[in-house]
Amino acid sequence: xxxxxxxxxxxxxxxxxxxxxxxxxxxxxxxxxxxxxxxxxxxxxxxxxxxxxxxxxxxxxxxxxxxxxxxxxxxxxxxxxxxxxxxxxxxxxxxxxxxxxxx
Amino acid sequence: xxxxxxxxxxxxxxxxxxxxxxxxxxxxxxxxxxxxxxxxxxxxxxxxxxxxxxxxxxxxxxxxxxxxxxxxxxxxxxxxxxxxxxxxxxxxxxxxxxxxxxx
DNA sequence: GGTAGCGTTAGATGGTTGTAAAACTATCGT
DNA sequence: ACGATAGTTTTACAACCATCTAACGCTACC
Numbered sequence: 001x002x003x004x005x006x007x008x009x010x011x012x013x014x015x016x017x018x019x020x021x022x023x024x025x026x027x028x029x030x031x032x033x034x035x036x037x038x039x040x041x042x043x044x045x046x047x048x049x050x051x052x053x054x055x056x057x058x059x060x061x062x063x064x065x066x067x068x069x070x071x072x073x074x075x076x077x078x079x080x081x082x083x084x085x086x087x088x089x090x091x092x093x094x095x096x097x098x099x100x101x102x103x
Numbered sequence: 104x105x106x107x108x109x110x111x112x113x114x115x116x117x118x119x120x121x122x123x124x125x126x127x128x129x130x131x132x133x134x135x136x137x138x139x140x141x142x143x144x145x146x147x148x149x150x151x152x153x154x155x156x157x158x159x160x161x162x163x164x165x166x167x168x169x170x171x172x173x174x175x176x177x178x179x180x181x182x183x184x185x186x187x188x189x190x191x192x193x194x195x196x197x198x199x200x201x202x203x204x205x206x
Numbered sequence: 207g208g209t210a211g212c213g214t215t216a217g218a219t220g221g222t223t224g225t226a227a228a229a230c231t232a233t234c235g236t
Numbered sequence: 237a238c239g240a241t242a243g244t245t246t247t248a249c250a251a252c253c254a255t256c257t258a259a260c261g262c263t264a265c266c
Contacts, residue, residue, distance in 0.1 A: 020126045020127045020129075020132065023131075024123045024124050024127035025254075026123075028254090029123065029201075032202050033202055044212065046108075047212095047244095049143050052255075052256090053255070053257080054213065054214090055213090055214080055255080056255055056256075058213060058214055059253095059254075060254085061213095061257085074213085076212090076262095077212045077262070077264065078212070078263095079212080079213065083202055085205065088198065089203055091198075092198055092203070093196035096191065099135050099136055099138075099186055099191050100188055100191045100192055101188070101198070108227080121213070128223085128224070146243070147241090147242065147243085149243095155225075155241065156225060157242080158225075158228095158243090159224070159226070160235095161243060161244055161245085162224080165225085165244090177232095179233060180233040180234060180242045180243075181233095182243065
């Protein structure tokens with residue numbers, strides 16, 4: 001139900017910047033794409049698909065969560081990540097609002 | 104006529120990354136917004152609105168052009184910048200396609 | 207309770223990058 | 237032609253950041 005909302009989510013300036021930064025690193029973007037691909041994404045799955053240490057993955061996830069792009073809930077010893085698609089949509093909307101429309 | 108096209112512009116992986124990087128820096132984003140605000144934007148105008156050296160502005164503009172987000176044509180001694188709104192739209196569309204839609 | 211697996215934190219490091227100063231190029235006005 | 241104005245390039249530097257290793261904290265299972 002968080003997937004399809006009518007009301008547009010509002011992003012603070014701070015969050016807008018954090019999102020842009022989070023999306024800027026290709027590896028982190030790739031991680032985000034993988035998370036988006038598999039519904040509840042066990043963090044460990046990411047380790048198998050990318051040649052990076054678990055510390056690095058942990059760091060990237062933290063940044064994605066900080067930006068609000070990913071929701072991470074710990075169930076047992078696993079960390080389940082999910083993309084906040086409403087936030088992604090809010091970001092693209094804000095981007096269009098700022099530089100996408102004719103003045 | 105470049106402002107309103109039916110066909111979606113295709114972004115290479117490289118350009119997608121460059122755009123994300125270009126948007127990541129707050130100052131550069133602010134410059135882009137200013138450029139988007141005034142139609143033909145003399146580069147010098149930007150110097151008055153931001154406390155940065157002209158070297159820095161020149162550098163940022165170069166990055167924006169490299170990413171394809173800005174079109175810069177030199178007329179006389181002035182540099183006129185314009186936002187490529189079709190590219191912005193292509194970026195947001197690609198972003199939505201990658202992580203915005205439910206799997 | 208011990209051992210193994212998953213994730214986090216701390217510290218170190220190499221690379222990237224935003225920024226400015228200075229020197230340079232180019233164009234305009236007089 | 238000269239001076240002023242606009243932008244570029246080079247070089248240098250400081251700050252940031254992605255990455256790793258190693259050590260740690262939890263949870264699960266036997």
